[in-house]
Amino acid sequence: MKTTTSNAEKATNTAAIFNSEQQAQTALDALNNDxxxxxxxxxxxxxxxxxxxxxxxxxxxxxxKTLVRTHAVCAVIGIIAGTIIASLLLLSGPIFLQQYTLTTYLSLSMLCAFIGVLVAGFISLRPDHDHLTNTVRTATRNGQWAIIVHTNDRQKMTKAKHLMQPFASSLSTTL
Known part of the structure; x- marks a missing residue:
């Protein structure tokens, strides 16, 4: 029995390129029958x-929505980390920092929040999608057919690859 998954859970994509409509339709039928x-x-x-x-x-x-949430969470984590670092520096650091307590907290918290946002941007880049997207785009521009399967786990990805492999001229997957 098939179970429904939300789009948010679909983290793995598998794409196959076909030289003819018949090959693509045969692979599509095999996937739909699974x-x-x-x-x-x-x-x-x-x-x-x-x-x-x-x-x-x-x-x-x-x-x-995921990008906004990821950036907000990483920024908050950065602020917390900056506050902890500032506290540690103020407790054991130079007297200069102890004279400017508020400035120390603000500057380190802002710096760490900025680093958190940069980390969130790096996480959300998903460079593993570029190869798959470019492969499918090039193939369809050159008159080829493509099938993409959005799955939520590795077993389904492996199954989709196995079903399309005999008919496809190439396969690409994301992480």
Whole structure:
């Protein structure tokens, strides 16, 4: 029995490139007949498809919320870390810092909050998606078909790769 997963949980994408519509349709039928994979998680991308972006990254609206949440959490963690570092420095540090207690707390907290936001940006870059996106974009521009499978675990990703492998000219996956 198939279970429903939310788009937020779909962290792994697998894409296959096909040289002909027949190969793509055969692989699509194999994926749709599998009981572990959900049909709404499987997208066929036609050559020169105008809905390319939505099929490749269907969870765009949730990504913005995740980015805001990640940046806010990392900034707060940075502020807490900066406050702890400032406290430690004030307890054991030079007298100069002890004379400017508020400035020490503010400057170190702001610095650590900024570092936290930078870390959040690095985390949210997801460079593993670039290769898959570029591969599919190039293939569809060159008149090839693509199928992308959005899964929520490694077993389903492996299953999707196994089902598409015999028909695909190439496969790409994200982490």
């Amino acid at each position: 009981t572990e994979l959900m049909q709404e998680d499987i997208k066929l991308i036609l050559p020169h498809d105008s809905n390319f972006d939505e099929k490749l990254e269907p969870e765009d609206k949730k990504i913005a």
